[in-house]
Amino acid sequence: MTEATLARARAGDGEAFRELTQPYRGELHLHCYRILGSLTDADDLLQETLLAAWRGLDTFAGRASLRAWLYRIATNRCLNALRDGRRRVPAEPVPPFDPPEPTRRGETTWLQPYPDALLEQIPDADPGPEVRYHGREAVELAFIAALQQLPPRQTATLVLRDVLGYSAAEVADMLATTETAVKGTLQRARATLDKRRGDVTLARPGSAEERDLTRRFADAFTADDINGIVSLLTDDAWLAMPPAPHEYHGPDAIVAFLRASTAWRPGRPFRLVATRANTQAAFGWYLPDRSRPIAHPAGLIVLTPGPHQIHAITQFLGNDLPLRFGLPATLTW
Structure with missing residues (x-):
């Protein structure tokens, strides 16, 4: 200056x-x-x-x-x-299917x-x-x-x-x-x-361990391979969905949620586009259209990967979030 x-x-x-x-x-x-x-x-x-x-x-x-x-x-x-109270705090979203009872309702939505x-x-x-x-x-x-x-x-x-x-x-x-x-x-x-x-050790950003876990998660998630997803999680892993307050702790609770999600959209596996958020591996998360070969943004998924398994999956709901990360407005295949 x-x-x-x-x-x-x-x-x-x-x-x-x-x-x-x-x-x-x-x-x-x-x-x-x-x-x-x-x-x-x-x-x-x-x-x-x-x-x-x-x-x-x-x-x-x-x-x-x-x-x-x-x-x-x-x-x-x-x-x-x-x-x-001037913040733009979103309203709690209403899921399009009946989710299982969450392990707890989170405070930070x-x-x-x-x-x-x-x-x-x-x-x-x-x-x-x-x-x-x-x-x-x-x-x-x-x-x-x-x-x-x-x-x-x-x-x-x-x-x-x-x-x-x-x-x-x-x-x-x-x-x-x-x-x-x-x-x-x-x-x-x-x-x-x-x-x-808490005390969680994360994989080094860009490391071979992080890349391997990220790839395997994406393969399982886009194939609706629930067992494949769970095999990547730690025993105390959790899944959260801001701004929804629902949190699912442990593989059994996460499986119940993923099964409900899969049953709601049969034959429409999610599409993912890789990005990074908060120095962690992340994906733009897209939901296929029911009648056209196009997928619309649903939010952003951020993984918390450790050296060998994933500690947490945070699914941020919001169809504008992928665009904020420079990702496409729609996907076609």
């Missing part, structure tokens, strides 16, 4: 403002996603953040970096959205996946000495889901301190509180997060 560019932006030069903020837009979008758990809401809050920064540029005194100032705006905009293509556009930043969660770990689906179970200020504090590496003093300034309060909030957030995340 140069003083000349800042002066031009303050004088109303939109191009200068874009020049100032462009380096941070990707990471600010990811920051909003971490706090909100929603790709759709992250889009909205990024725009709110940039509009607020544009309107309030005269208040930027330069005591903190421009990056920290933008993070302060983004964090507080996200907290306001959570407090005011607004969770959405995050495209790896967007992650790849974010420049690597020096994490600093305060970082506790690095790179891949800080965007994995289980981490994002666990964040949504924390009170909003705990989520914001933990992300600012343990993911982004801001000091307690900087976070206190961003959240208009004290360092003592930040330390107490962070301690509670860490304790809760550690309990909720």
Whole structure:
């Protein structure tokens, strides 16, 4: 950032403002996603953040970096959205068949996946000495889901301190509180997060093990080979379907759900298109038409693969999600 560019932006030069903020837009979008758990809401809050920064540029005194100032705006905009109920939380979907009784009804139904293509556009930043969660770990689906179970200020504090590496003093300034309060909030957030995340070892992204599990899952899923799917799962695997609250834990419960799904659409096996989400293997998920050789998007499936078996299958419902990942609007064969 140069003083000349800042002066031009303050004088109303939109191009200068874009020049100032462009380096941070990707990471600010990811920051909003971490706090909100929603790709759709992250889009909205990024725009709110940039509009607020544009309107309030005269208040930027330069005591903190421009990056920290933008993070302060983004964090507080996200907290306001959570407090005011302005998020675009979808209604609970009604399945087209009678699903078996779920093992439990999940608490986090607004969770959405995050495209790896967007992650790849974010420049690597020096994490600093305060970082506790690095790179891949800080965007994995289980981490994002666990964040949504924390009170909003705990989520914001933990992300600012343990993911982004801001000091307690900087976070206190961003959240208009004290360092003592930040330390107490962070301690509670860490304790809760550690309990909720569990201890799961994932396959290395792009490894031969991950590729093998992904291929075998796709082959079984598109053939409606329920036994083949179950053979790939750990004994404590689970299947979830945000924004539906139903969760199925263990192979028996998952089998019951898959059988109900298969019985509803006889002779119409799903089609899959590979992608990646939250650094994990994923697929665009398409349902064949009843009368034409065409398949329409139904959502996105994200796998949580371990070194040898799959820990979780998360089926995100939403026919717009494959398009957000750059996948086709329809498939033909």
